[in-house]
Amino acid sequence: MKIYEFTQAPNPRRVRVFLAEKGINVPYEQVNLFTADNRKPEFLKINPMGGLPVLELDDGTHIAESVAICRYFEEIKPEPRLMGVDAKDKAVVEMWNRRMEFEVLWNIANSFRHTSDFFKGRIPQVKEFGEVSRGAGLKRLEWLDTVLADREFIAGPRYTIADITALIGIDFGRTTGIKVEENQKNLARWYQAVSSRPSAKA
Amino acid sequence: MKIYDFTLAPNPRRLRIFVAEKGLKIPLEQVDIFAGENRTPEMLAKNPAGGLPILELDDGSHLAESVAICRYLEGLHPEPNLMGKDSREQAFIEMWNRRIELGLFAAAGRAFQHTNELFKGRLKQFPEFGATQRETVAQQLQWLDAQIGNKPFIAGDHFTIADITAEVAVDFATQMAGVKLDPALKNLARWHKAVSSRPSAKA
Numbered sequence: 001m002k003i004y005e006f007t008q009a010p011n012p013r014r015v016r017v018f019l020a021e022k023g024i025n026v027p028y029e030q031v032n033l034f035t036a037d038n039r040k041p042e043f044l045k046i047n048p049m050g051g052l053p054v055l056e057l058d059d060g061t062h063i064a065e066s067v068a069i070c071r072y073f074e075e076i077k078p079e080p081r082l083m084g085v086d087a088k089d090k091a092v093v094e095m096w097n098r099r100m101e102f103e104v105l106w107n108i109a110n111s112f113r114h115t116s117d118f119f120k121g122r123i124p125q126v127k128e129f130g131e132v133s134r135g136a137g138l139k140r141l142e143w144l145d146t147v148l149a150d151r152e153f154i155a156g157p158r159y160t161i162a163d164i165t166a167l168i169g170i171d172f173g174r175t176t177g178i179k180v181e182e183n184q185k186n187l188a189r190w191y192q193a194v195s196s197r198p199s200a201k202a
Numbered sequence: 203m204k205i206y207d208f209t210l211a212p213n214p215r216r217l218r219i220f221v222a223e224k225g226l227k228i229p230l231e232q233v234d235i236f237a238g239e240n241r242t243p244e245m246l247a248k249n250p251a252g253g254l255p256i257l258e259l260d261d262g263s264h265l266a267e268s269v270a271i272c273r274y275l276e277g278l279h280p281e282p283n284l285m286g287k288d289s290r291e292q293a294f295i296e297m298w299n300r301r302i303e304l305g306l307f308a309a310a311g312r313a314f315q316h317t318n319e320l321f322k323g324r325l326k327q328f329p330e331f332g333a334t335q336r337e338t339v340a341q342q343l344q345w346l347d348a349q350i351g352n353k354p355f356i357a358g359d360h361f362t363i364a365d366i367t368a369e370v371a372v373d374f375a376t377q378m379a380g381v382k383l384d385p386a387l388k389n390l391a392r393w394h395k396a397v398s399s400r401p402s403a404k405a
Contacts, residue, residue: 048349049301057290065304068297075289087277088259095270099251126331143250 002027003069004046005053009033010109010172011066012053013202017164018070020199022077026055036122067097070161082161089156096155096162104144105169107137111176134176141170141180141187148186152193159194167194204229205271206248206256211235212311212374213268214255215405219366220272222402224279228257236320269299272363284363298357298364306342307371309335313379339381343372347387354396361397369397 003026005012019026031037031052038050047054047064055063055072063069074083083097084090113119114130144166147154154162170191173179180191194200205221207214207230221228233239233254241252249256249266257265257274265271276285286292315321316332346368350356357364372394375381385391397403 048345049305063290063293063297065297065300068293068300071296072289072293075292087274088265090277091265091270091274094273095265095267098267098270103251124334126328126334128326129328129331132326147250 001058002029002056003053004029004031004043004056006031006033006038009052010105010168011051013168013171014066014161014164015053015055015069016202017168017199018082018161019073020202021080021082021159021164021197022073024073024077034118067161081158082164084160085158093155093160093162096160097165100154100162100165100169103140104137104166105172107133107140108169108173108176108178111137111178112172115176130176134178137173137178141178141184145184145187148190153190159197163190163194167191167200203260204231204258206231206233206245206254206258208233208235208240208254211254212307212370212378213253216268216366216370217255217257217271218405219370219402220268220275220284220363222405223282223284223361223366223400224275226275226279269363284361284366286362295357295362295364298362299367302346302356302364302367302371306339306346306375307367309338309342310371310375310379310381313339313381314374317380318378336379336381339375339379340384343375343381343383343387343390347390350389350393352389353393355393361400365393365397366402369394369403 003012003015005015005028007030031043033052037043038052044050046056046062049064051064053064053066053069055069057063063072071083074081084093110133111130113123114125114133115127119125144154151157153159154166170178170180180187182188205214205217205228207218209232218230233245235254239245240254246252248258248264251266253266255266255268255271257271259265265274273285276283286295313332313335315325316327316335317329321327355361355365356368372383372390376383383390383394
């Protein structure tokens with residue numbers, strides 16, 4: 001078993017943090033995004049969508065999509081629970097994870113995709129769309145600050161995959177000057193808490 | 203229990219098909235997106251993100267995000283299984299569901315939002331971006347045709363949530379986002395005909 005990944009990219013980090021929280025060790029193999037090794041024929045056989053991370057199981061089959069990889073490990077090693085404790089909680093955690101993906105991570109990622117030098121030539125960039133996305137991301141962080149006024153973690157009283165998604169999204173925001181503002185007291189409290197967990201260094 | 207729904211929007215349709223496949227009957231209450239009813243203070247209190255569908259539980263609490271609602275219903279009613287039984291199956295189906303969401307479905311949504319009259323004034327439209335997204339949709343349809351190959355369904359040998367997402371994405375792309383389905387994509391056509399003739403497709 002191993003995971004194909006790239007240290008500096010956001011989605012691989014989501015899986016690394018998840019596995020660190022679970023106390024699971026899986027070997028990592030680097031695929032260089034700078035030289036677009038993820039778009040070469042050998043890698044496209046492993047993941048036809050070309051993304052990272054990808055989990056290679058012992059029988060040689062592959063699971064792509066970070067949240068699908070997390071789901072696999074959640075099912076084989078349920079404790080500590082990161083994706084919900086019963087039917088309703090699993091849905092609540094999934095709802096919040098998806099909200100963090102759409103509202104925070106995607107806006108920040110789209111901002112990077114459409115304004116960064118890294119993506120110049122890789123995709124047709126629309127700079128103004130990148131800037132609108134950045135603004136939307138900032139607005140959603142303001143909203144997240146209000147959400148965290150009455151709860152310790154994003155989906156409620158427990159640390160879950162939703163916290164991991166939001167943490168990675170905000171950290172990736174450094175690439176376009178997005179960060180937690182001092183006056184966002186709840187968000188700052190939460191950010192400090194999730195960043196100081198040992199898994200944040202994975 | 204009831205579902206806040208809007209017949210024409212794609213995400214509510216994903217849930218309606220899932221509910222129909224499960225053989226469940228959950229009352230629907232229409233929320234008119236064209237009239238902005240999903241953004242009233244009353245509706246934002248139920249779902250701060252403003253989207254549909256929303257499931258209202260018997261205790262008055264709310265669940266949003268179509269796939270999260272599906273996950274809840276799958277937990278209450280495991281059969282027929284639509285999201286996988288063991289660890290591997292769950293991961294595999296989730297992978298395919300996400301691939302369709304992040305690829306075909308998202309591109310069709312963006313193409314629609316950035317070129318359709320209905321969205322003028324709702325967000326800042328970038329028509330040239332919308333046009334690139336239509337191209338992405340066409341590429342994704344080709345890709346999906348190749349991936350389906352001879353498989354009966356998207357994620358393997360039985361109908362799953364990944365088929366629902368793909369079915370709704372293809373229909374939305376062709377009916378609302380102005381993309382034509384190339385008849386040369388024979389695997390896609392075969393699969394689409396099969397899923398569209400299931401009773402749930404009319405939900």
